Amino acid sequence: MPQNQHTTALPQMKKTNTAFAILLIGMVGYFVYWGLGYTQYNHTMLFLLATLFGVFMAFNIGGNDVANSFGTSVGAGTLTVPQALLIAAVFEVSGAVIAGGEVTATIRSGIVNLDSFNMQPLDLVFIMMSALLAAALWLLIATFKGLPVSTTHAIIGGIVGSSLTLGFLIANDDVNVWATVKWGKIGQIAISWVLSPVLGAAAGYGVFYYVKKLVLDYNTRAEHELKTIKAEKKAYKEQHLLAMDNLDQEEKIALTQQMASDADIYAEADYDPNELQSEYYKKMHEFEERKDKVYALKALQTWVPAMAAMASIMVSSIVVFKGLNNLHLEVNAIAGSLIMLMIAAVVWFATYLFSKTLKRKDLTKSTFMIFSWMQVVTACSFAFSHGANDIANAIGPFSAIMDVLRTNSVGKSAPVPPIAMLTFGVALVVGLWFVGKEVIQTVGKGLAELHPASGFSAELAAAVVVMLASVLGLPVSSTHILVGAVLGIGLVNKNANWAMMKPIGLAWVITLPAASLLAVMSFLILRGIFG
Numbered sequence: 001m002p003q004n005q006h007t008t009a010l011p012q013m014k015k016t017n018t019a020f021a022i023l024l025i026g027m028v029g030y031f032v033y034w035g036l037g038y039t040q041y042n043h044t045m046l047f048l049l050a051t052l053f054g055v056f057m058a059f060n061i062g063g064n065d066v067a068n069s070f071g072t073s074v075g076a077g078t079l080t081v082p083q084a085l086l087i088a089a090v091f092e093v094s095g096a097v098i099a100g101g102e103v104t105a106t107i108r109s110g111i112v113n114l115d116s117f118n119m120q121p122l123d124l125v126f127i128m129m130s131a132l133l134a135a136a137l138w139l140l141i142a143t144f145k146g147l148p149v150s151t152t153h154a155i156i157g158g159i160v161g162s163s164l165t166l167g168f169l170i171a172n173d174d175v176n177v178w179a180t181v182k183w184g185k186i187g188q189i190a191i192s193w194v195l196s197p198v199l200g201a202a203a204g205y206g207v208f209y210y211v212k213k214l215v216l217d218y219n220t221r222a223e224h225e226l227k228t229i230k231a232e233k234k235a236y237k238e239q240h241l242l243a244m245d246n247l248d249q250e251e252k253i254a255l256t257q258q259m260a261s262d263a264d265i266y267a268e269a270d271y272d273p274n275e276l277q278s279e280y281y282k283k284m285h286e287f288e289e290r291k292d293k294v295y296a297l298k299a300l301q302t303w304v305p306a307m308a309a310m311a312s313i314m315v316s317s318i319v320v321f322k323g324l325n326n327l328h329l330e331v332n333a334i335a336g337s338l339i340m341l342m343i344a345a346v347v348w349f350a351t352y353l354f355s356k357t358l359k360r361k362d363l364t365k366s367t368f369m370i371f372s373w374m375q376v377v378t379a380c381s382f383a384f385s386h387g388a389n390d391i392a393n394a395i396g397p398f399s400a401i402m403d404v405l406r407t408n409s410v411g412k413s414a415p416v417p418p419i420a421m422l423t424f425g426v427a428l429v430v431g432l433w434f435v436g437k438e439v440i441q442t443v444g445k446g447l448a449e450l451h452p453a454s455g456f457s458a459e460l461a462a463a464v465v466v467m468l469a470s471v472l473g474l475p476v477s478s479t480h481i482l483v484g485a486v487l488g489i490g491l492v493n494k495n496a497n498w499a500m501m502k503p504i505g506l507a508w509v510i511t512l513p514a515a516s517l518l519a520v521m522s523f524l525i526l527r528g529i530f531g
Helices: 003-038 044-075 081-099 121-144 150-171 184-246 249-266 279-294 299-328 335-354 360-388 393-409 418-435 437-446 452-472 478-491 500-529
Strands: 104-105 413-415
Touching: 003 044, 003 393, 003 418, 044 081, 044 121, 044 150, 044 249, 044 360, 044 393, 044 418, 044 437, 044 452, 044 478, 081 360, 081 418, 081 437, 121 150, 121 418, 121 437, 121 500, 150 393, 150 500, 184 279, 184 299, 184 360, 184 452, 184 478, 184 500, 249 279, 249 437, 279 452, 299 335, 299 393, 299 452, 335 360, 360 452, 393 413, 393 418, 437 478, 452 478, 478 500
Parallel strands: none
Antiparallel strands: 104 413
């Protein structure tokens, strides 16, 4: 960056940082004011600490998980970091508030069964606070290392560690504390370490293989043919000029008259080639016929609209089957499918019309431009889906804490106040801005080189796998799937950075035990101070 640009950008960056810091502090301040009344000023210090831990967790989800989701878009050059932030701000928060769910189940029916413990209500608060702090700390460590990890695995590890600690502290000899953990769930997580990236890689390879074969390779051949014709045309013009120089005066005059007449005919849109007299314009007509036969925009006008329609089906399915249901606007499978098909038809038609406006003279630029628009759509869908799902890793435990503080009892489920969802959504976006750049760099550029077409392929492949896995009930991680999809694209292009996968894979494996150990220490400290 030139010195003058750097000196201009630095104050602007400071202003932006200050604005985001003020936004987060103001939002959290208002939430604390509201939350103290909501919890009836019970255990004020615990509520303040829990708010700090919950916001810290949401902040780090933004820095790792959201950054990982937008890495392909930024790495492909489709979005800048500020643009990705803007999309995240709108769609992450919208997904959290609209489709995040109104009720979050507690861990009583999840990864740990605490029914066998003689547990006091505050013990659940300590468990959840420890899990939030431990998961957030591990995410922060991974984020600064540029390693994309699963926030779900981190929060589960935190819950397991703090729950087992409580069990060993209060359980009697009749209770097998280790048996309270549903190890089958832990086994599913271990399976996902392999299953998720493998499925993602297979899908990423398959999607990009066909994008490359049907669109990129076709365009390369078409561009080569057009360049060959252009070179031959240029060479013929030079030969014609040399030939004219060798003619005598009378022949030059006769040929010039022929060409002047042919030029008028050639300029007409629907001229008859049989009316041409000169060999020069007859040859020019042959060159134009060869160019027209190439059909350079064929891939952009046939396969690309179909790919855009398929992407729209995946995007709309998230909104139709999750967002509408959480808004109590349930639609059955047939109605939902019809809605998705209508959206797909509109997207296909709009993409086709857009492709008709593109110029064949710069095919690569036109191709990447249309894929850039398509990738923005898939990035928005990822943001909405992520806000709807993974924000629960922060808001779920925190809602349980607030419910216990408000009622002084442990319920089967805890309501999620919309103001809490909004506050955590803001923290998530601020986290992306302040600490997400390293993970964006890893996913967007470290694993494989990406451009708009390959970035779109990675996001579409990951969306397909996540959707199918949720339908089939397979234990997968969206983070691991997207990383696998990027590697699948690297396999097609033969530029996958396998060395980068060693620290990433290690981080995946140690996420759960690392969060568990951090939670053990956090739980002992919290219970020692407040217990």
